Amino acid sequence: AVVSTQSGHYGRGAQLVSKMGDLLSDPRSTPVIEEYLPLVRGFAQSVTDAASPLQHLLKFRWTQSLGGRNPEVQNDAVFEIANVCVNIGIWYMKRAAKVASSNN
Secondary structure, three states: OEEEEEEOOOOHHHHHHHHHOOOOOOHHHOOHHHHHHHHHHHHHEOOOOOEOOOOOOOEEEEEEOOOOOOOEEEOOHHHHHHHHHHHHHHHHHHHHHHHHHOOO
16 A cells, blocks of 8 residues: 655645545545545646646655655656555455455
8 A cells, every 4th residue: 555645735735635544445535536636637737738837846755555664755746646546446456355255
């Protein structure tokens, strides 16, 4: 599992990050899909679908919960989007395994 901690978010973005909590608990119960990803996408993509000049504005930090202690730090909104999507995918795989293994 990967845990995200961001620095440099202000205003609405900071509120969303504080509400996100652990993505692997249940991404459906957090505003991550409906609110956070579109917010970060605004930094990664401009209105004209070209690369945004804001793409490298914020610093995103991810740490491995199972591995090393040194976080991966990138000034790239695409890096953040990819990591959030991977975590959502991991949650759905865990959820599918739990449902498949239940006796119901």
